Amino acid sequence: MWVDHYLPHWTTPDRSAARYENTPEGLRLRIEADQPDWREEDAPLRVSNLQTGTFSGARGSTRGTHRHREDGLTVRTPTPTRLLWAPTAGRVDITVSATRDAGCMVAAWLVGTEHESAEHAGEICLFEIDAGSIGTTTRARCGLKAHGDPRLVTDMAEVEVPLDASQPHTWTAVWGDGETTIGCEGVTVRRLQQAPDYPLFLMLDLFEIGRPGGSYPKTATFHHLRGWADRGPSR
Template identity: 75%
Template sequence: MNPSVELPPAPDRAPDVEDDFTGGPDPRLWVPHYLPHWTTPDRSAARYRETAGGLELLVEADQPDWRPEDTPLRVSNLQTGTYSGPAGSRRGTHRHRADGLVVRTPTPTRLLWAPSAGRVEITVSATRDLGCMLAAWLVGTEHDDETAAGEICVFEIDAAAIGATTTARTGIKAHHDPGLTTDMSEVPLPFDATAPHTWTVVWGRGETVIGCQGRVLRRIAQSPGYPLFLMVDLFEIGAPGGTYPKAAVVHRVRGWEFSR
């Protein structure tokens, strides 16, 4: 983190979307499933509970793996829309697995919030629970163009990387977008990420700025220029173990859409 470079201020207007998760995820904004088209509803469904400070994403002892092919991988995710092709097709949001994803549960095109440029602020508390990762991404919807598939990785925080200081991953992933170049970095954070903290991404017009706690972490000279869904998720990536439920908190999300 560069303590000398402040993030640009938020727009001087109310956010276009805002959720502090009072009463649970706002159904006008969130789909509480992880990429449901690539799997079945029992496997994609998020587990969560409301708390005084926000929404606690959970991985529970009886939670199934996201896909049988990806065992062990369990996840509770919120995303701001869905898109897929028909059953048996390979068309759908976030074709991120190299082993060939196929649509198992067709989903409607729901663009609950899918800005092509904008600003997002996400306040979270990560987890030290064994084998877990808390992450937030903006991913190409692909509903108009299968090459509109790039990703802004706002953050990925492994439980094992959290201590008095924390290491996180952040940057751009090209996936199937030939106009982007994957550019990911590990960044040091001078605090324990299990405490509440706010990530910010501002993107558009060929630049992506990612920051944390009001300071710039990365300035990248590229950005996706097409609709993106926001995804916030808790993963258990390793074999089941430790104490359940495993949990991380999403305290608040705010977002503004900009013109391209």
């Protein structure tokens, strides 16, 4: 159900490959000292990611999942269309321990596959948690990003949750019928009157943003994940 590369079509396999391990506590994503930047143009930026499918156009084209920037992303490694889990509506619960490693961020997103249309590009951001935002309470970003979908309006907000996010805790997204709800530990933190209505891939991410430093590996652990697909080309 998982592809262990971060948006592999926009870069090369040695740069997109995730570093990770299975542990008794769950799946641990790692950033390691010898890990290359995702793309040379984006340096310094290193990432380990798992995602539930792939899609791209031909080499040199601009077609592909998650055209999250408009500054020259072109396909370098064509990838097949793989809809391993791509619901158009549903629910996902993710239990995670975020990293406290300086310069790092842990995130979970549902992103439009774009295999049917380049306008199917919206994103549900369950959470983006910077290491520096974790304490006895934690600040996180969540909401919707329109990207290339003209029917959506970007609506992101920072929320504060009353927990230390480096300890196991659960985020939930429920979406469909024009509404998206995001919660943390059973408490709703965002309710938005819009939702993507096309296939979405799930992405789990650990980023190191900025110049490398400190001790390695830098890690975040995903303890448990469960998803329900109300409809769509998922299996």
